[in-house]
Amino acid sequence: MSGIVILGGGECGSRAAFSARDQGYSGPITIVDEETGLPYERPPLSKPDAQGIIRKPICSADMLRDKAITLLDGLQAISLDREVRCVTLSTGVKLGYDKLLFATGASARQLTCDGGERALSLRTVHDAARIYDIAQPGTKVVIVGAGLIGLELAAVLVARGVDVSVLEYAPVALGRNVPRPLAQRIVDRHVSEGSHIFCGVEVDSITAGHVVLADGRMLAANLVVAAIGVAPRTGLAAVAGLAIENGVCVNDNLCTDDPHVFAAGDCASVQRGGIRQRFETWQNAQIQGDIAGRNMAGGQHAFDGPVWFWSDQFDLGLQGVGQTNGAVFATRKVDNDAEVLFYVNEASQLVGAVGLGRGNAIAKDIKLAQKLIEAGVSIVAEHLNDPDINLKTLLKPATTA
């Protein structure tokens, strides 16, 4: 029996299954997930409440049943034969397919230093449970990596009364995806809340109870967490002969060179600006999953919109959309402690925006920035700089006679 087979039951794989059904696909749809239980959202894993981690299901068993989506959880796909279009599972069961989706996501990078295996990662609900179990008030936790996930975790643990140190190899924290002025504000907040942040440091080794730095310093640690990024899970796709370049290579329809095989989400790379790019955001997983699901069901949708992300650090909300590198074109002070930075291309079209403020102060402007990017309208800096000009008016210019 063939149909749609989806490898991976995270945000992307789940979304693909429902979207294929929404598109009118009537054949069997099967999700194969290595984790057990219903698909769940990962963002809450770095945002536990007082009771601990929140396992927030993406869908209920009823929703899967209503849409005739079969979830095979706790199983692994171990081989793929593209000639006969068949996936073999860890149980030996063979699943034929008409369309196959790699939604295998990414796995946390491991530290390669001596004792690196002692560090935990934060990727799954089990990882999160182990971390919050050990990181009780009064314990010492060292987080390696001052990116968004490392700092989100630091914020949560400091608020719990944990003694937190964050180590970053690069000269600055959040250097990869947050503009300097906003990154500095986030770092300052962490320091004022009591985190110790060390940039430009290298980990030499991890022992039972300590992290040893290359300069000889030692930091006591009841727990070490590695938050040094993720690598796309492409193993099975590579063995099956699919092109791999920074992820499973797909076209704008999220199809590989094999018209029966798609890839989406963290594991997939698309051509953008002359290079193969992956987008490791929740929204990308959702949108690419939706597009891949529809296309496997016969649709012709292209992935072309700007990618959006958010991060919560204490009560500060960071959101970004599109390309947020290069020179800042305009800065909008939304209120006393909320601002949005804008980026344009040579044609003065908005290509990116990133903002930071308390709560959701910058959310509306970031959403409008996304729509302005999608609309491709040309922008003047004065309009963006002036918080009294509603960005919506730039999207819908008044029609004049």
Place this chain on the structure above:
Amino acid sequence: MANWIDACAAEDIDEEDVIRFDYDGRTFAIYRSPDNVYFCTDGLCTHEQIHLADGLVMDHTIECPKHNGQFDYRTGKAMRAPVCVNLGTYATKVEGDRVLIEI
């Protein structure tokens, strides 16, 4: 039994926009549509209890400021993942320059 509450002045809400209204331990979102009609829904997104009034109103949809879930604020219907549970809606009326909601 109908319980009409005076919520705000009609001009407190810009066209195609939303404000938050708290009453008696509850929170609501009150909208003014592009065609100048007022609507009222529950104030919190059904996905993660975020105040919708910080979100973006476009035409007849409200987009949650956090995770981009969308609702049709006229009916409360959930329009886009991750939201899948509809919002409660409440009748509104305008008397003079005041907007009243029925809760």
